[in-house]
Amino acid sequence: MPTAPVSNQELRQALLLLRDYESSGIGWFWASDSDGRLTYISDVVAQRMGRSREELLGQPIQSLFLLERDEDDTVERTLPLILSARKTFIDLPVRAALDDAEIWWSISGRPQIGSDGNFVGYRGNGTDITATRQSQRDASRLAQYDSLTGLANRHRMGKRLGATLTAYKTAKRACAVMMIDLDRFKQVNDTLGHPAGDELLKQVAQRLQRVVTDKNCEIGRLGGDEFQIMLPDIDDRGRLGEIAKTIITMVSQPYQIEGSRCVIGASVGIAIAPYDGITSEEVVRSADLALYASKDGGRGQFRFYSSDLHSEAERRRQIEDDLRDALGNDQMRVVYQPIIDTLTNKVVSLEAFTRWEHPELGDVPPSIFIPIAEEANLIGPLGDWILKQACADAVQWPGSPRVSVNVSAAQFSNPGFAAVVAQALAQSELAPERLELELTESIFLGDRAATEDMFVALKMLGVRLALDDFGTGYSSLSYLQHAPFDKIKIDKSFIRGVTEKDNRNSAIITAIVSLAEALGMETTAEGIEAHDELEAMRRLKVGQIQGFIYAAAVSFEDVCEAMMSGEWVIEPDGPSKYRPERRTVLRKVGLIHEDHRYEVTMRNLSRSGCMVEGLVDVPIGTQFVIDFGEGQLSVANVRRSAGSMQGLEFEQPLVDDGAGGLCTRHRVSPYVLAQAGMPLTALAPGQSPMHLMQQPGMPISLPKFGQVDPKVKSVRAA
Template sequence: MSNAGSNSFSRLRGLLGGGKSGAVQKAAPLPTGDELKQAVLLLRDYESSGLGWFWASDNEGRISYVSDCVAECLGRPRAEIIGNPVQSLFILERDEDDGHERTLPLILSARKTFSDLNVRAALDGGEIWWSISGRPQFDGDGSFVGYRGNGTDITAQRQNNKDASRLAQYDSLTGLANRHRMGKRLDSTLIAYQSAKRCCAIMMIDLDRFKQVNDTLGHPAGDELLKQVASRLQRVVTDKGCEIGRLGGDEFQIMIPDIDDRGRLGEIAKTIITMVSQPYQIEGSRCVIGASIGIAIAPYDGINSEELVRSADLALYASKGGGRGQFRFYSSDLHSEAERRRQIEEDLRDALQSDQLRLAYQPIVDTKTNKVVTLETLARWDHPELGPISPGVFIPIAEEANLIGALGDWSLRRACEEASQLPGGVKVAVNVSASQFSNPGFASLVAQALAHSGLPPERLELELTESIFLGDSQATKEMFNALKLLGVRLALDDFGTGYSSLSYLQHAPFDKIKIDQSFIRGLTQEGNRNGAIIAAIVSLAKALNMDTTAEGIEAHDELAAMQKLGVGQIQGYIYASAVPFDEVCEALASGEWVIEPDGPSKYRQERRTVLRKVGLIHEDHRYEATMRNLSRSGCMVEGLLDVPEGTPFVVDFGEGQLAVARVRRSAGSTQGLEFEQQLVDDGAGGLCTRHRVSPYVLAQAGMPLGALPTGQYPMQLMQQPGMALSLPKFGQAEAIKPKIKAA
């Protein structure tokens, strides 16, 4: 309110009988003559200025006066308002910001002075807020005669305050909660849930290849992409109580209360990855990104927000290090794994310089003749201290450390050099990363590698994935033209896993399509539709004069299906895994390499060889055993003698993972166990239980409340107080030690 308005109001208050707040006021003598006329003129002038309005009530709380502007605002005749209760002017609901509205009837009934009370106008549509003040009035005998007061419109002020509050809690770009709000919400939730013994999961999400969008299309395009990602996340995560936030950059966080089912969380994570990975249209350009997710669950992986966020961050780091486009649950071994990855990143730079890397070659075989027609190169690293390191480990690390270009260039040169020494016309296939392909000098590098090695261009096959299409379409087209001018062959790898493969085939000059192994798995099972998809791919390739290769063939039933569907080439363990260069030279000594298929008759669900210690709990005894392999539905263990079939056990995998199982096969010290509830994906290619023993349960059994410790739990935590112990039912087999020959 302006000073002029304040002064006018002060004069009016004095003329109309106002006094000091909080005191019992006797009605002041009314002005007469010119003073009264002046007071009325000032009142009208003040009301018409829009600076404020007046109201008065009688001793029964009925409105005896209200300014015309209030009647206009409410859309009712002033005469209709007079005589109604004062409360009828307002909607008496609790104000989310200060809770004032419900206090008004109490104040009026107590006949107390009040000021700056925020109330909402009683409108059928729209929203107007007033700040009102009122003073009780008393006659000469001290009897209450009513209220006199004033009000001002604070709608704009409230909206500004609300906007400022929202800016402090929400991300201005995406409209999602910001880091501050997510932190406060997680803090308050975990504190409340700890006393209620409830669980809460968080997901940390990081976008893959987002930097390339910013670099190639600019930051405005990156901002638009973030908005679209936020919209997709909101379509996936719709459960009540969930909150999605953008923490900054391309990092998002999702809080999901009351869930500890890792099977369900894994499904949500897979859906998010699939949704985020679908193509985007940004300013006329097509963008493809991905997402990596780390998941942690309270109270299992942390009791407070700091612990839980740290666990989720570590899981996110592991998922990105595992190849991106993955999710990962937190586990205690991620700490040592993170340290190991840091060491690998440091040593990889030296490895490229010190010739620690080598190439292995996996045969690609003609389906009709079993003759090797192409060799795909796969990088191998024999670390001087850590031993052989899987490409699944060091390739993602190379991408994170911006070493993938140098690694790819080395692979290309080495492959050309070694392939030129091989007899016959066998081709060599080299994987090309998106960063290599986007390098304007890549075609020159290929030309130099061919010229230096003497390898004919038609014997070099470059395997490309859809990620190469992320960059500038014109530059991509020019690179295709340059490579085809050199005479090399181009293959589209992992075909069918993208979202616009047909458009790629329409414009890109590929010579081969590689059908991803995800279409092979389960192909021979009844009701599976992958056969129809593969048949369509084969027909399409033939129409475009392209070869087809099926990846990941392991069993004879899969091979027979590929032959029936007309797939031209096969790659997989049924023929051979990747072999060293000297073995390739030996096999091709005669100029041809024919391999007879060798594998199981039917594909069966993979059993992972794990070889680790587990606990077997039966009745009130715990036994130590060695787990030899593991699948979703069961495992094989060694360590107990002569266990009858049908015997129930609880398998303790450690870190609160318990699985109820029953012996289905037993021979000597070896038992095959079937789980009552199947295991679920852990996001890292392994398996885990859906649920874990809650830290709240362990706390009741005597352990301090905290995140789940490593290892397995002592038997006394499983027992009830006063439980009578029985004798062990089974003998414990001794660990088999390797025999040492005498010198």
């Protein structure tokens, strides 16, 4: 049926409807010639782009849009292909070519064919979808980002890490992962409330963003107080250690939350692909194990993953299980370290420390089981038992020295703690003034009114209060202004280096002593080990000394025996000068020379070198490659050689491993080992890659050095 002709009136009506539709802003129209140049464009488009219609006419249709790849869409790249193919397209999302605004359109186009059957151009229409696009992006962001901190959430971190490691496996590139857990965050949440905890998490996120500024890195909050950082193309453990230290320092700075001052800390675990895992699951598991190790080591630390952490984690689980039964099974005991009057060398007080004699593991150090007790909510019962035992022991000592007992923040925040102290005093019949409770500034993280009420209750009992570890944790003088302390204990970190030239610790200690005298408080210096430190404390007028130069912690029976005369005087006995504690090292390492590997014993280790025993007739200047295991290789030169002992100097210094030890900056990549014939897998304990890296057909020479068994001193051929 033929189409009826359109009258002029109908054409005018259609034109008016077109103009009304365009001016409404709902949609717009466009047309192009066969070369793809605009022959018509609605005025609303020109206005939105800040140009006139005349400027746009004659321009290629693509010039209206940005054709770069968008983060979420790839369809923009298809527009030139569609136009050149002269195909119909419907609702294609494109972004307007603007620098100062983000406008999105959905455009459609239909090819036009002339009466001669040839293509004459396009006609099409468009609508503004900016609001819809923004809504979709917001929804996408909510699905990928943490609504509280704005950081990536667990889903995005897992997805991006998985994609990165898959791509990096093909490219043979490295990627580090840091797991971060906040120390003492739960205490802030419990005492100040969840809104304060949320504000604290926001501030932590901001600090992390100030530390990690590389755009290729990504910071995420996995939930609660756990954060994750992905650091592509970084495998230098020296650099990673410095980043971790900076994070710990930044996060540990004080916070102001709703008028309250909060101090928290951070523990960091680090794993690196492909050394510590190939897949994202393996690397995250390794970083988690390193994080647990840093928390077990005392918190406020970082640890790199190593294969022995699996056995450490199993040991930790065993310790936590056994710790629950330790008190009931009579495995705990209390020992006492003397605190000495600086001028007279008389014992004036003894600090109580707990020891755990495990039936299978032997003596478990407090540095291991105390953090576990805190995390497992066992520190309260354990602390209460120590308090009662210390009071019962002190009342039996000859004379009247005081006994000092450490009180955890968990004990102090318990409303019934004052009653526990009163009960311990009543049951033991110890005079209240002989009991000194040592508190750290972490007690001030709690509710201020409750803290002040507890101070009042304890002072009414007549006990003494000491502020322990003063000078650490960003101590505030307001603590001393409001809290009724009787003593300040100067942390040993201020003692170290006090005798060195140009060291400022002397000035700091002088200020602390002067402040204490003005407030009527005593002072005790902790950790004194050498005579030069002792003389410095006497010169600075510190009142009391605690440290190995006088005595380590001793048993209750030893205290009673030493005080039989009623007065216990200890003469200082220690080195003349303080020397940093040396790490004891006695383990097997490999020495590679030419095409031979020798097994030797490493006896000491520093950043710059080590001493080994096991080879004879080694000339000075000989170069070795030391194989520490787990892909750690270091080139070293012999600087001293005597008998079977050699002193080696590393060509590149070792770096801090976060656990008080040292490690190499770099390791042999599993990708290199895979090329040499090993399966592609994370580095395993005791892997020795050097023999796999030898060239096929390489001639084998005779060993140049004889080997000695240090135990029997016998020489044998290597």
